[in-house]
Amino acid sequence: SSHSSNALEPHMIYRYSRHLLLPSFGVQGQENLLNASILVVGAGGLGSPALLYLAACGVGRLGIVDHDVVELNNMHRQIIHTEAYIGQPKVKSAAAACRSINSTIQIVEHQEALRTSNALEILSQYDIIVDATDNAPSRYMINDCCVVLGKPLVSGAALGLEGQLTVYNYNGGPCYRCLFPTPPPTTACQRCADSGVLGVVPGIIGCLQALEAIKIAASVGEILSGRMLLFDALSARIRIVKIRGRSMQCEACAENTTFKQQQFQEFDYENFTQTPLSVGPLRLNLL
Amino acid sequence: SSHSSNALEPHMIYRYSRHLLLPSFGVQGQENLLNASILVVGAGGLGSPALLYLAACGVGRLGIVDHDVVELNNMHRQIIHTEAYIGQPKVKSAAAACRSINSTIQIVEHQEALRTSNALEILSQYDIIVDATDNAPSRYMINDCCVVLGKPLVSGAALGLEGQLTVYNYNGGPCYRCLFPTPPPTTACQRCADSGVLGVVPGIIGCLQALEAIKIAASVGEILSGRMLLFDALSARIRIVKIRGRSMQCEACAENTTFKQQQFQEFDYENFTQTPLSVGPLRLNLL
Amino acid sequence: MQLTLEFGGGLELLCDSKKIHNVNVEIQNGEDKLTMKDLLSWVRTNLIKERPEMFMKGDTVRPGVLVLVNDCDWELSGQLNTSLEEKDVVVFISTLHGG
Amino acid sequence: MQLTLEFGGGLELLCDSKKIHNVNVEIQNGEDKLTMKDLLSWVRTNLIKERPEMFMKGDTVRPGVLVLVNDCDWELSGQLNTSLEEKDVVVFISTLHGG
Numbered sequence: 011s012s013h014s015s016n017a018l019e020p021h022m023i024y025r026y027s028r029h030l031l032l033p034s035f036g037v038q039g040q041e042n043l044l045n046a047s048i049l050v051v052g053a054g055g056l057g058s059p060a061l062l063y064l065a066a067c068g069v070g071r072l073g074i075v076d077h078d079v080v081e082l083n084n085m086h087r088q089i090i091h092t093e094a095y096i097g098q099p100k101v102k103s104a105a106a107a108c109r110s111i112n113s114t115i116q117i118v119e120h121q122e123a124l125r126t127s128n129a130l131e132i133l134s135q136y137d138i139i140v141d142a143t144d145n146a147p148s149r150y151m152i153n154d155c156c157v158v159l160g161k162p163l164v165s166g167a168a169l170g171l172e173g174q175l176t177v178y179n180y181n182g183g184p185c186y187r188c189l190f191p192t193p194p195p196t197t198a199c200q201r202c203a204d205s206g207v208l209g210v211v212p213g214i215i216g217c218l219q220a221l222e223a224i225k226i227a228a229s230v231g232e233i234l235s236g237r238m239l240l241f242d243a244l245s246a247r248i249r250i251v252k253i254r255g256r257s258m259q260c261e262a263c264a265e266n267t268t269f270k271q272q273q274f275q276e277f278d279y280e281n282f283t284q285t286p287l288s289v290g291p292l293r294l295n296l297l
Numbered sequence: 298s299s300h301s302s303n304a305l306e307p308h309m310i311y312r313y314s315r316h317l318l319l320p321s322f323g324v325q326g327q328e329n330l331l332n333a334s335i336l337v338v339g340a341g342g343l344g345s346p347a348l349l350y351l352a353a354c355g356v357g358r359l360g361i362v363d364h365d366v367v368e369l370n371n372m373h374r375q376i377i378h379t380e381a382y383i384g385q386p387k388v389k390s391a392a393a394a395c396r397s398i399n400s401t402i403q404i405v406e407h408q409e410a411l412r413t414s415n416a417l418e419i420l421s422q423y424d425i426i427v428d429a430t431d432n433a434p435s436r437y438m439i440n441d442c443c444v445v446l447g448k449p450l451v452s453g454a455a456l457g458l459e460g461q462l463t464v465y466n467y468n469g470g471p472c473y474r475c476l477f478p479t480p481p482p483t484t485a486c487q488r489c490a491d492s493g494v495l496g497v498v499p500g501i502i503g504c505l506q507a508l509e510a511i512k513i514a515a516s517v518g519e520i521l522s523g524r525m526l527l528f529d530a531l532s533a534r535i536r537i538v539k540i541r542g543r544s545m546q547c548e549a550c551a552e553n554t555t556f557k558q559q560q561f562q563e564f565d566y567e568n569f570t571q572t573p574l575s576v577g578p579l580r581l582n583l584l
Numbered sequence: 585m586q587l588t589l590e591f592g593g594g595l596e597l598l599c600d601s602k603k604i605h606n607v608n609v610e611i612q613n614g615e616d617k618l619t620m621k622d623l624l625s626w627v628r629t630n631l632i633k634e635r636p637e638m639f640m641k642g643d644t645v646r647p648g649v650l651v652l653v654n655d656c657d658w659e660l661s662g663q664l665n666t667s668l669e670e671k672d673v674v675v676f677i678s679t680l681h682g683g
Numbered sequence: 684m685q686l687t688l689e690f691g692g693g694l695e696l697l698c699d700s701k702k703i704h705n706v707n708v709e710i711q712n713g714e715d716k717l718t719m720k721d722l723l724s725w726v727r728t729n730l731i732k733e734r735p736e737m738f739m740k741g742d743t744v745r746p747g748v749l750v751l752v753n754d755c756d757w758e759l760s761g762q763l764n765t766s767l768e769e770k771d772v773v774v775f776i777s778t779l780h781g782g
């Protein structure tokens with residue numbers, strides 16, 4: 011990280027007092043947060059609560075990447091955006107919301123689609139990456155970029171009435187490609203726009219993503235690495251399962267891999283997954 | 298409920314399209330939500346995300362009870378409030394936030410402390426009650442009022458790095474007093490102001506409260522009744538445990554109980570728990 | 585052998601939208617144990633009602649499906665060679681990409 | 684008898700802030716089983732380092748403490764009379780009131 015260390019000023023002691031009182035978090039945890047930088051990719055269903063809680067808790071520098079604009083059909087789940095921002099860039103809307111709840115941290119707006127051409131430059135400015143995107147090629151691209159740059163990746167997903175969460179590339183743990191070396195068939199990659207999603211489900215997963223990012227940034231607790239949380243909203247059941255470790259055959263993260271910055275920049279994620287990195291809003295074909 | 302039925306107007310079809318697409322939710326689930334009324338008691342750490350997601354998802358009438366004002370040391374977790382509202386009533390701030398994300402639902406402000414003298418009148422106006430308070434006497438009082446009125450109660454709590462969640466008085470299931478007939482010693486009832494709380498922990502529990510309230514309102518899924526969710530943020534562990542059913546000895550909900558509206562109004566919850574129902578902000582005694 | 589099979593992440597749509605299946609799988613004549621390879625073929629025949637290519641590819645699950653035996657990734661227990669025991673819980677879950 | 688004991692909701696503060704305790708509890712001479720009543724007295728003697736009144740009241744747990752044996756409320760298994768078995772997991776958790 012490129013920051014200088016922040017000591018706790020009196021207004022910060024007051025703002026973060028409930029954190030400072032926690033024996034297992036305390037002054038050191040809060041100072042670590044204030045000195046940390048976190049990037050959230052996607053200011054949608056997962057990104058909304060993740061960004062709000064990361065801003066509120068006092069992450070020193072919080073980046074937001076998104077190329078989309080706020081639409082009315084986002085509002086059922088993307089609670090960071092207000093109706094007044096419909097038609098405006100999500101990054102602008104989300105940044106304004108974060109600033110309104112915490113004017114003392116730095117918010118960085120990256121109003122562009124994340125691509126192999128800009129990902130290295132953007133991600134390299136942050137300590138921790140939160141994947142709050144909604145499609146398979148972005149998930150592979152963000153994973154590979156995190157592996158190449160050596161950044162922990164807090165990965166969440168939600169669809170329908172289910173959610174999933176884990177932390178990749180953390181402290182020798184597996185990366186996304188260790189688990190999913192081959193992309194799924196495109197017919198298995200449904201988007202919220204196609205299949206629907208109950209709004210509060212990405213809300214829960216996004217909050218859990220913020221928690222894991224906070225724990226990594228503050229250096230507290232046991233990180234959800236090598237484990238995956240599976241959430242079923244309809245039955246109110248949650249499993250936390252043990253997943254494989256780093257794969258010696260992983261094309262991205264194995265020790266002897268030839269996959270470096272240049273290979274990353276030349277990799278065609280859309281062709282690999284047979285899915286475009288970003289899609290315009292679909293027309294509704296309903297009722 | 299006293300509402301007339303809402304049919305889905307075109308702007309609602311667009312706004313809630315991601316819900317309508319869900320086979321296990323669909324048009325019926327959304328219409329049920331639009332015809333439901335939910336009261337959230339407490340616009341603090343739990344109430345913040347619960348209110349935002351309940352407003353976003355399209356609950357027809359959403360009530361907020363709170364007597365407090367927004368303070369800077371709330372901001373690390375009470376993400377519904379912006380710095381601009383510091384010093385103003387939480388109800389006013391929360392209502393404005395809910396309206397800004399969904400102008401099409403009815404938001405009702407109850408800017409007062411909930412007491413035995415007003416609880417029956419306020420709670421009776423709603424189908425479902427969400428307990429997002431922060432002290433033992435309120436929890437007993439809200440429980441008893443829900444039992445007397447026959448309302449399901451979605452109960453969440455968070456302190457330090459832990460959270461708890463269950464639904465009381467639902468469909469023959471246990472009430473709060475079935476589990477806790479005798480109040481704990483006051484030394485065991487710590488508040489966030491005394492012991493601290495990691496901001497995102499009530500965030501996660503509050504989202505889960507919104508989910509259970511939505512499931513009850515929409516009549517979908519298996520409700521977390523007779524079960525309790527125990528969340529440990531530091532170790533990223535979640536247990537969902539089986540708890541006792543309704544107690545035949547319960548003073549509040551047993552079939553032959555004499556505890557009715559009049560007994561409720563005369564019950565002294567502060568004396569019962571040896572704890573005041575509401576406390577002013579504590580002075581910080583830190584560092 | 586009594587097993588609990590669970591399908592999630594959309595895979596339940598391939599078996600009548602039912603997520604939890606309590607099943608009794610017989611060990612085949614001449615075999616002394618039931619492996620995940622046997623179970624996959626049993627599931628393919630007895631539970632998958634449509635689009636089997638969304639569940640399997642070749643003799644294993646399709647890319648993007650996680651298999652968990654008693655809450656543990658089957659990569660850790662020998663994948664197709666994992667031996668199953670009475671009352672084991674096997675979860676098949678498709679990875680999600682939405683947000 | 685090998686047991687896993689877990690303390691939560693603040694009760695861990697009574698035993699060195701350690702939440703999970705893997706313990707070996709001997710069945711007393713003359714007894715043929717270990718009950719929750721025996722375990723409580725063992726915990727009181729061996730694990731609780733301070734403020735025992737925050738853990739017990741009389742011969743049971745204090746009001747506001749939930750006891751779970753293998754993720755199930757001990758009210759459903761006979762409370763103090765619950766018999767424990769090898770490798771059981773017993774959770775003691777204090778109810779929270781904060782928000």
Ligand SMILES: [Zn+2]
Pocket residue numbers: 184185186187188189256257260261262263264
């Ligand atoms: Zn890898």
Ligand SMILES: [Zn+2]
Pocket residue numbers: 471472473474475476543544547548549550551
């Ligand atoms: Zn009761």
